[in-house]
Amino acid sequence: MMIPRYIFYKLPTLVVSGLLLLLPLACFAGEPDYKDQLLPVPPKQPTEAIESFQLADGFRIELAAAEPNVVDPVAMAFDADGRLFVIEMRGYSEDDGEILGRVRMLEDENDDGTYEKSTVFAEGFSWPTAICCTRGGILVGAAPDILWLKDTDGDGKADERQVVFTGFNKSNVQGLLNTFKWGLDNRIHGVTSSSGGNVQKVVDGKPTGEPIPLRGRDFSIDPLTMDMIAISGGGQHGMSMNSWGEKFTCSNSDHLQQIVFEDRYLARNPYLSASSVRRSIAQDGPQAEVYRTSPVEAWRVIRTKLRADKIVPGIVEGGGRPAGYFTGATGATIFRGDAWPKQFLGMAIIGDVGSNLIHRKKLIEHGVAYQGQRIDEGEEFISSSDIWFRPVQYANAPDGSLYVADMYREVIEHPKSLPPMIKKHLDLTSGRDSGRIYRVIASDAQRRPTPRMTQMPTAELISLLNHPNSWHRETAARLIYERQDFTVVPLLETSVTSASLPEGRVVSLTALAGLKTLSADILLAALKDEHPRVRQQAVRFAEPLLKNSPELQKQVTSLVDDSDVHVRFQLALAAGYLPDDDKVNVLKRLAILDGADHDFLTAIQSSLSTSAGPLLAELAGQRAGPKQLLSSLARQIGKQQRPEDIAVVAKLLSELSRDQPEVFQLVITHLDAASGSSLAQQLAKATRGESEAVIQKMIDQAQATLKKRDSPLEERLRAIDVLPFGKLDSTIFGGLLEPSQPLAIQDASLRAMRRFDDPQVATLIVTHWPSMAPGMRTKAAQLLSTRTSWVGILLDAIHDNSIPAADIDLPQLAKLKPLLSEERRKQIDSLMNRQTNSDRADIVQAYRSSLTMAGDKDRGRNVFNKHCTACHQLNGEGHPIGPNLAAMKNRGAEAILVNVLNPNAEVNPQYMNYLCLTSDGRTISGVITNETATSITLVQADNKSETILRIDIDQLRSTGVSLMPEGLEKVIDPQAMSDLLNYITDSK
Numbered sequence: 001m002m003i004p005r006y007i008f009y010k011l012p013t014l015v016v017s018g019l020l021l022l023l024p025l026a027c028f029a030g031e032p033d034y035k036d037q038l039l040p041v042p043p044k045q046p047t048e049a050i051e052s053f054q055l056a057d058g059f060r061i062e063l064a065a066a067e068p069n070v071v072d073p074v075a076m077a078f079d080a081d082g083r084l085f086v087i088e089m090r091g092y093s094e095d096d097g098e099i100l101g102r103v104r105m106l107e108d109e110n111d112d113g114t115y116e117k118s119t120v121f122a123e124g125f126s127w128p129t130a131i132c133c134t135r136g137g138i139l140v141g142a143a144p145d146i147l148w149l150k151d152t153d154g155d156g157k158a159d160e161r162q163v164v165f166t167g168f169n170k171s172n173v174q175g176l177l178n179t180f181k182w183g184l185d186n187r188i189h190g191v192t193s194s195s196g197g198n199v200q201k202v203v204d205g206k207p208t209g210e211p212i213p214l215r216g217r218d219f220s221i222d223p224l225t226m227d228m229i230a231i232s233g234g235g236q237h238g239m240s241m242n243s244w245g246e247k248f249t250c251s252n253s254d255h256l257q258q259i260v261f262e263d264r265y266l267a268r269n270p271y272l273s274a275s276s277v278r279r280s281i282a283q284d285g286p287q288a289e290v291y292r293t294s295p296v297e298a299w300r301v302i303r304t305k306l307r308a309d310k311i312v313p314g315i316v317e318g319g320g321r322p323a324g325y326f327t328g329a330t331g332a333t334i335f336r337g338d339a340w341p342k343q344f345l346g347m348a349i350i351g352d353v354g355s356n357l358i359h360r361k362k363l364i365e366h367g368v369a370y371q372g373q374r375i376d377e378g379e380e381f382i383s384s385s386d387i388w389f390r391p392v393q394y395a396n397a398p399d400g401s402l403y404v405a406d407m408y409r410e411v412i413e414h415p416k417s418l419p420p421m422i423k424k425h426l427d428l429t430s431g432r433d434s435g436r437i438y439r440v441i442a443s444d445a446q447r448r449p450t451p452r453m454t455q456m457p458t459a460e461l462i463s464l465l466n467h468p469n470s471w472h473r474e475t476a477a478r479l480i481y482e483r484q485d486f487t488v489v490p491l492l493e494t495s496v497t498s499a500s501l502p503e504g505r506v507v508s509l510t511a512l513a514g515l516k517t518l519s520a521d522i523l524l525a526a527l528k529d530e531h532p533r534v535r536q537q538a539v540r541f542a543e544p545l546l547k548n549s550p551e552l553q554k555q556v557t558s559l560v561d562d563s564d565v566h567v568r569f570q571l572a573l574a575a576g577y578l579p580d581d582d583k584v585n586v587l588k589r590l591a592i593l594d595g596a597d598h599d600f601l602t603a604i605q606s607s608l609s610t611s612a613g614p615l616l617a618e619l620a621g622q623r624a625g626p627k628q629l630l631s632s633l634a635r636q637i638g639k640q641q642r643p644e645d646i647a648v649v650a651k652l653l654s655e656l657s658r659d660q661p662e663v664f665q666l667v668i669t670h671l672d673a674a675s676g677s678s679l680a681q682q683l684a685k686a687t688r689g690e691s692e693a694v695i696q697k698m699i700d701q702a703q704a705t706l707k708k709r710d711s712p713l714e715e716r717l718r719a720i721d722v723l724p725f726g727k728l729d730s731t732i733f734g735g736l737l738e739p740s741q742p743l744a745i746q747d748a749s750l751r752a753m754r755r756f757d758d759p760q761v762a763t764l765i766v767t768h769w770p771s772m773a774p775g776m777r778t779k780a781a782q783l784l785s786t787r788t789s790w791v792g793i794l795l796d797a798i799h800d801n802s803i804p805a806a807d808i809d810l811p812q813l814a815k816l817k818p819l820l821s822e823e824r825r826k827q828i829d830s831l832m833n834r835q836t837n838s839d840r841a842d843i844v845q846a847y848r849s850s851l852t853m854a855g856d857k858d859r860g861r862n863v864f865n866k867h868c869t870a871c872h873q874l875n876g877e878g879h880p881i882g883p884n885l886a887a888m889k890n891r892g893a894e895a896i897l898v899n900v901l902n903p904n905a906e907v908n909p910q911y912m913n914y915l916c917l918t919s920d921g922r923t924i925s926g927v928i929t930n931e932t933a934t935s936i937t938l939v940q941a942d943n944k945s946e947t948i949l950r951i952d953i954d955q956l957r958s959t960g961v962s963l964m965p966e967g968l969e970k971v972i973d974p975q976a977m978s979d980l981l982n983y984i985t986d987s988k
Contacts, residue, residue: 032311038298038425041410043388043434052386054293055440056360056376058341062113064403064437065106069118071435073104073405074392075178079133080475082398082450083107084115086405087128087140090432093173094415100432101125103140103149105156111450113399113439119156122149127173129237132180132188134223135482136454141177141190143170144197146221164226166207168197168214174414178237179393182474184245184506184537186481186514187220189231191239191249201228216931217263223482232263232277232932238331238393242346242363243470243503244533244566246370248332249278254286255329255350256361256372260599265573265606266932271636272605273947275598276930276937282361282372287325291376292355293383296323299411299422307894312419328354328412331393331405334363336470339400339445348372349381349402351391353412358382358391358404358440368569368599382440388431398450400469401441408434458485462495465511466504473507481514489517496522502531509534513541520549527555532564539570546577557582560589568593572600576607584611588618588625595626605632612636613645617652620663630663631670638671639949650695657698665718668698668725699726706732713742720748724755730764737768746776750783757921762793769803777807785812786922788819795827805831815925819917819955843969844901851893853978860983863976867968874984893981900968900977914938916948917955924948 044052046066053061065084075087083105090100102123106115122140130141137150137160146165149158168177175194183189198211199219212219218233233239235249235257242248247259261277280286300322306312333349348361360381361372375381382391390407397403409431415423453461453475464476480488492515495508509526512518518541526538539559542552557578559571568590575586587604594600608615616633619625637645649671656664702719705711711719720736723729735741736749753761765780772780784794791813797803810832817825869877916924916938924946926938936956939945972980 032306032421034302034422035425037302038422040427040430041297041387043408043410043431044386046436049384049386049389049436052384052389054379054383054385056379056381058443059382059440060443061382061404062439062441064113064439065115065118066436067408067434069115070104070106070437071433072407072409072431073435073437074129074407075131075180076393076395076403076405076437077131077133077138077180078395078398078471078475079138080453080479081455082111082452084403084437085121085131085133085138086437087131088435089128089407091127092407092409093413093428095429096126096170096173099124099126101128101142103128103131103138103158106437108450113447115437121151121156122158122161127170127176129176129178130180130190132182134188134478139164139180139188139221139223141168141180143168143176143195145202146177146190148226163202163205165199165221165228166202167199167211168192169195171195175236179239181239181241182478183220183241184510185220186477186510187222189220189239189241189247190218191233191235191237192218193236199228201226216928224484230263232259232261232266234259234278234931235332236330238329238333238350240333240348242334243336244506244536248334248348250329250332250350252329253326254280254282255288255326255352255359256280256282256332256348258369260369261602261606261932262573263932265576265603266934268576269606269609269636270934270949270951271612271639272602272932273632273635273935273937273949274606274930274932275602277932278930279369281366281370284374287327288374289325290323290352290355290357290359291379291383292323292352292357293385294356294387294389295385297387297411299413299418299426303419303422306419306421312421323355326352326359328352331391333394333396333402335402336396337400337402338468340402340442347375349394351394351404353390353392353407356384356387356389356391365565367565367597388434396470397439398469398471399439399441399447400445400471401439404438404440406436406438407431408436453479458483458488459491462488462491462508465492465495465507466499466501468501470503473503477507477511477514480511484515486515486517489515492517493519493522497525502529502534505529505531505534506537509537509541518545520545520552523552524555527552527559532562532567535559535562536564536566536570539567539574543574543577546574547579553578553582557586560586561593565594569600569603572603573606575604576609580611580614583607584614584618587615591615591619591625591629595629598628601626601629601632604629605636608633608636610642611645612640613642613648616645616667617648620652620656620660620667623660623663627663627666631666634667634670639952653695653698657701661715661718665721668718669721695725698722703729703732706736713744716745717748720745720752723752728753728756728758728760730760733764734768737764737772739771739773743773743776746772747779750776750779754783754786754922757787759789759793762787762790766793766797766802769797769807778809781808785816786924788816788917788921788923791816791820791923792824795824795831798831799827812925815913815915816923818915819923841902844898847897847901847969847974847977850897850974850977850981853975855975855978855980855982857979857983857986859976860979860981863972863980864983867972868980893985896981896984897977900972900980914956916953918948918952919954920952 046063050063055061070086072088072090073086074089077085086104086106088102088104091098103121105119105121107117108115109117125142128140128142132139137148140147140149144166145163148162148164150160151158152160170176172195177190177192179191181189192214196215198213200207200211201209212228212230214230216234217230219228220231221228236251239247239249249257251257258279258281259277260279266272266274282288304322329350330353331351335344335347335349346363348363350359352359357380360375362375363370364373388408388410390409390412391404392407393405395403411426411428415428458480461476461479464472467473492508492512496505499505499508523538523542526534529535539556542556546552546556559567562568572590575583578586587607590600591604612633616630620630637649656667699722702722705715705719733749733753736745762784765784784790798805814828814832817828864874865877913925914928924938926940928936929939930937935947935949937945937947
């Protein structure tokens with residue numbers, strides 16, 4: 001049983017790292033000196049450190065290695081004989097230039113679980129962060145490079161060393177490439193992290209080939225050919241796969257995420273606007289509470305107090321609580337060993353290095369994705385009272401336990417966030433000569449001998465594919481792939497059907513695929529397996545064979561009604577490899593069965609590089625399928641312009657306009673590949689004129705409907721959506737913008753005008769500006785900012801006083817400057833200079849009285865709903881575009897005040913505003929919330945999002961400022977600010 005937690009931050013005097021820290025701090029004449037309060041915290045000896053741990057019932061922790069045999073471990077990998085290779089990042093955090101990084105090889109000579117032999121395998125790295133064993137050697141990630149190392153003479157030291165890839169960025173010591181893992185595709189998967197990169201293969205010492213852009217994506221490597229490809233990802237430090245190949249990661253405060261889609265599927269259809277491939281799945285939220293048993297470090301508490309007393313600049317953390325929630329999630333790992341109770345197999349392990357603890361979550365299936373459910377209420381799986389305990393990475397081990405890499409450092413913090421008056425008393429190198437590796441094992445587990453797989457014949461490895469411990473299965477499968485020994489194919493084929501574990505049958509399929517000997521007959525058997533995960537993987541492995549095997553086609557398509565959601569999801573992805581008729585039939589059925597699941601819709605469209613038209617006709621004609629899919633298919637057809645699809649749609653439109661007006665409107669609205677009458681011309685050309693009469697009839701009917709003021713509103717709205725198929729008619733649109741028209745009509749007219757690339761649009765809006773209501777003026781201004789040619793007309797109108805400058809959000813307009821001419825940039829600068837530009841710091845200072853006022857929570861809710869819900873969500877209200885306010889409240893009222901009034905003082909890259917210029921001349925701005933192989937998604941205020949296909953991007957630039965606008969002091973006075981702060985900080 002764990003002992004109760006001590007909540008240090010609630011005490012008037014804090015016990016911090018063994019000291020009594022007296023609060024509050026007095027004001028000082030000059031710079032305060034904290035030398036006496038920031039005395040070094042001594043480390044614990046390994047045997048003493050073991051006593052500092054608190055573990056969940058049923059587990060024990062043992063020391064596997066410690067200094068001097070290992071120091072600063074940040075990554076580790078077992079080779080096929082159980083030797084442990086460890087990355088030592090001794091240069092953390094400011095000593096990159098000293099090239100202190102090493103690779104250590106640890107050996108357990110008597111196989112008792114303690115590594116008594118230690119050899120420096122290789123050294124001379126700056127910030128090494130990743131390692132894996134392959135082909136008798138190791139791959140090491142040390143930005144900007146990935147290197148290949150091998151000991152060819154058996155002395156325990158690498159004598160072969162070469163750079164195999166280069167181009168990873170290293171701008172952030174906490175955002176470097178990391179975590180190499182073997183996957184079910186016989187490739188080594190790695191994490192790019194936040195620094196990104198443009199990576200090239202290195203041949204004969206020289207970078208070759210086109211750079212692979214890895215911003216927001218990870219990578220995988222074939223160890224035999226050293227071929228790299230970009231794959232889905234985007235986590236920060238730590239990644240793991242479960243036994244079915246599903247991938248999980250973490251990112252700073254967002255402590256558990258799932259990668260839902262493989263990039264290779266999304267890349268098949270360049271017209272697919274994909275949902276986010278990386279999903280936050282923790283039930284208790286990204287920045288969940290954690291329960292540390294260690295005292296808060298003295299420097300953290302002092303820094304918080306210094307900020308509160310205005311002695312140093314910076315955000316006050318948590319109103320005096322600098323800990324207690326995830327701030328440094330790391331090492332996300334799915335436990336897949338056999339030395340723990342079976343109920344914990346497949347659970348997620350995540351550390352928080354700043355809080356000296358290890359957290360665990362149960363993964364609960366929730367459709368295609370999972371939800372992470374906290375297991376330990378009010379406590380953690382493992383915590384330590386020793387502030388030096390820094391669990392950064394984990395590994396599933398040969399003995400079935402979980403290994404923990406403990407960097408063992410006195411201070412884990414980015415140096416730039418430490419005030420000089422604190423930093424000068426801290427030794428950021430303290431711990432460079434220390435480090436521990438622990439194993440976590442069930443209390444009653446017995447150790448077993450470690451196999452020496454390098455000495456085993458390939459045939460002997462086959463039985464290990466069915467081992468209950470994942471390390472045995474993966475290592476055996478890796479060796480089979482590396483050896484390319486085709487004599488074992490019959491044994492592998494037998495294992496696919498006879499292995500007792502479904503995991504064993506799956507990895508046997510993987511091994512056959514790696515030898516390129518996976519036959520249709522074996523796949524037919526696997527497709528009928530009793531376990532759904534075997535059927536799922538069989539569908540995946542069948543994909544390259546479907547084109548030439550009618551038997552496989554028949555068996556795969558028969559799974560369309562499979563009872564398991566994962567099988568059907570894989571089928572939705574695999575359908576893209578079926579013949580067109582089979583593909584349409586399968587996807588139609590899946591759309592009907594699973595169309596309520598957004599992930600299925602993405603999977604379905606990923607399989608439709610062709611046949612979007614027939615599927616649209618099938619679903620619309622039979623009044624089946626989700627509207628979201630119908631709109632996506634229409635959009636693709638409009639952009640793709642395949643004559644056979646256009647012909648289908650042209651015929652369909654006539655039927656829909658008569659029988660299903662709502663579906664007709666949906667389809668016609670999203671057929672927007674081109675703007676203005678050019679779309680109608682392309683439709684006519686693609687159908688050899690067959691659609692021309694149909695479209696002209698639709699336009700004539702639409703115009704006639706709009707001329708009748710007594711036509712039902714719904715009919716008039718549908719008619720407006722048809723107008724962009726003809727030429728821009730200023731008379732019709734001018735009438736629609738009259739103030740006497742319903743707001744819905746005016747709004748729909750602006751949306752329709754967006755689809756024309758015609759200067760007359762801007763002229764028309766300027767002409768009608770005086771009669772527009774304030775709300776419509778805002779929307780009209782947003783429309784004019786979507787094309788650079790229209791921006792010029794807008795600026796001229798402001799200059800001529802046709803449009804008051806006060807009607808325009810000039811700071812938002814200024815974000816377009818990178819795309820405009822020098823003359824237009826000067827116009828914007830001139831307009832900005834007309835306004836009074838109060839210094840942001842002065843405004844923040846003027847509002848500090850809000851922190852001491854008596855705020856009213858109910859009034860604060862009203863302020864929030866009026867001014868904040870466009871970009872923030874709290875208590876179920878608003879849109880979650882900006883930072884999570886439930887997490888922000890932990891940082892305290894002052895932090896929120898600063899962020900509201902001075903949003904550009906410290907912009908998190910996650911919320912940086914970007915500007916995209918499309919190939920058809922439109923400009924779209926917003927925060928990038930998702931990147932895939934085929935698209936990016938920009939989100940604006942009010943949760944307005946637009947996904948832009950990469951084929952449509954002309955330019956993409958960061959504006960360097962936050963999406964959140966400045967100037968809220970104009971609409972929120974100090975009392976209202978106090979009310980707002982009270983509402984946010986007191987929310988549950």
